[in-house]
Amino acid sequence: FQKFVNRFIPEASFFNQQKGWQGYKSHYVINLYGQNIGILAYGNQQNKPYLSLTGKACLEIEQSHDWGTVARVIAIFFDYKLSRVDLKLDFFFKEVGHEYLKNAYKEGKFKLTKARQNPKFDPREPQNGMGEYVGRTLYIGSREGGKFFRGYEKGHEQFGKLPELAQEQFKHSFRTGNIKIDEKFNAPEGASLIDWYRMEVEYKAIDRTLPITILIERDNYFAGSYPICAEVLPMANPLRPKTLPNNLDIEEALMFKHMGDQYGNFLYSMLSKGMNPIEAVNKILEGHWQHSQRYLKAGGCKDIEYLDKEKINPANWIYTPPGAK
Numbered sequence: 093f094q095k096f097v098n099r100f101i102p103e104a105s106f107f108n109q110q111k112g113w114q115g116y117k118s119h120y121v122i123n124l125y126g127q128n129i130g131i132l133a134y135g136n137q138q139n140k141p142y143l144s145l146t147g148k149a150c151l152e153i154e155q156s157h158d159w160g161t162v163a164r165v166i167a168i169f170f171d172y173k174l175s176r177v178d179l180k181l182d183f184f185f186k187e188v189g190h191e192y193l194k195n196a197y198k199e200g201k202f203k204l205t206k207a208r209q210n211p212k213f214d215p216r217e218p219q220n221g222m223g224e225y226v227g228r229t230l231y232i233g234s235r236e237g238g239k240f241f242r243g244y245e246k247g248h249e250q251f252g253k254l255p256e257l258a259q260e261q262f263k264h265s266f267r268t269g270n271i272k273i274d275e276k277f278n279a280p281e282g283a284s285l286i287d288w289y290r291m292e293v294e295y296k297a298i299d300r301t302l303p304i305t306i307l308i309e310r311d312n313y314f315a316g317s318y319p320i321c322a323e324v325l326p327m328a329n330p331l332r333p334k335t336l337p338n339n340l341d342i343e344e345a346l347m348f349k350h351m352g353d354q355y356g357n358f359l360y361s362m363l364s365k366g367m368n369p370i371e372a373v374n375k376i377l378e379g380h381w382q383h384s385q386r387y388l389k390a391g392g393c394k395d396i397e398y399l400d401k402e403k404i405n406p407a408n409w410i411y412t413p414p415g416a417k
Contacts, residue, residue, distance in 0.1 A: 093132050093143045096169070097122060100153045100162060106132065116142060124152065147178070163307045174302035179314045180292040181324065182246065184283035188291060188324055190217075190228040193243045201320035202232050202241065208388075211241075227252065232318075237386065238298040238335075239317060247288030291324070293317040299389070300333040343390035 097104050106120040113119035117135030121128050122145075129149035134141040145153075153162060166172050183189075194215065196202065203210045214231040227248035232241040254262055263286050266279040279288070293314055295302055306313045309331060315322040316330035362372055383393055 093141055094120075096165065097130070097132075097143070097145075097149075099165065100157050101129070101149060104129065104149075122149070124149070142175075144176075147180070159307045159310075163304045166307075167304050172304075174297060174304065174306070176294065176296045177302055177306050178292060178294050179306075179310050179317075180290055181314060181321075183289045183291070183324075184280050184287060186287050186289075188243075189287075189289050190215075190225075190230065190243070190245060193230050193291075193320070196320040196323075197230075197232065201323065202318045204318070234385065236298075238296050238300045240294040240296075241318065242290075242292040242294070244290055244292075245288070246290040247285045250288070251285055291321065293321065295333060299386075300335045302333050306333065340391045343387065343392070347384070347387065 094106055097106075101124060103124055105123045107123060108118070108120050111118070112135075113131065113133050115136050116133035119131055119133035122130035122132060127148060128146070129152070130143065130145040132141065132143050136142070153159075197210065197213055200210065202213075211233040212231075216229040216231070218226055218228070220226045225245075225248075227245050229242065229244040232243075233239055251259060251262065264284050266283055266285055295306070295313070295317075311325055311328040312331040313333070315325040315328035316332040322328065322330045359372060363369060387393065
């Protein structure tokens with residue numbers, strides 16, 4: 093993996109952190125000119141290393157290499173699995189913006205034909221002391237799912253990072269004098285920093301397989317993610333990663349494993365100190381009286397339209413404390 097990174101980013105350096113990371117025994121931080129651009133980890137249970145590259149790293153690769161070459165190297169030299177790919181599309185002249193995407197959501201343009209309902213909608217609209225919006229963001233879908241959408245005012249984000257004296261200079265352009273937002277980023281002539289908007293689709297290999305061609309046919313896979321993405325890229329040929337067949341038993345076991353891995357120790361501690369298990373379950377369910385969309389998608393609860401807390405009768409629960417006979 094180090095050779096792979098240096099093949100496409102020759103100046104990248106690797107710094108061993110001498111500690112574990114997210115289930116891996118060891119990991120390196122990949123650095124380029126003082127900026128972290130990725131992580132290389134190794135030593136997990138499957139004995140398979142992990143490589144993550146940031147958008148900055150991808151931008152660096154793109155300056156001198158074709159993504160087709162990158163994909164071929166991966167396919168030939170690695171027993172690989174793509175676990176996450178983010179695709180982004182930038183707009184500079186107000187063709188797409190926050191209100192445009194809010195209206196698109198209301199019109200059902202984030203809902204696929206076979207979907208039961210619109211995905212989760214989470215708009216963030218912060219304001220400054222003058223009541224002006226200062227970088228609005230839209231989150232659509234589930235962060236834990238295999239596909240997630242972000243739309244945000246990228247120009248406002250970058251604008252806020254500038255020194256106060258430079259902000260007014262940059263407001264209506266990307267370049268003023270010798271100052272540049274990003275040496276590697278070439279915005280269209282006449283573009284305004286404050287009008288810069290980004291649509292971003294995050295694909296994860298949770299319920300689908302990410303093909304190596306997603307690195308090459310980026311427009312097509314972006315357009316295939318949601319109807320609105322095909323609308324803003326009318327010349328693309330929409331493609332979607334293949335979804336995996338649902339297996340309810342596997343899904344149930346996986347969900348219980350995730351719950352145990354995340355909170356099993358905490359729950360055991362609460363029960364050990366005398367908390368009633370019914371009280372513990374009610375605390376967990378508080379505010380979550382609805383079905384798991386992931387579980388429904390796997391085929392669970394087909395015969396149940398809804399479930400509310402009145403249908404759960406704690407009096408019927410039988411609990412045997414640990415160690416009891």
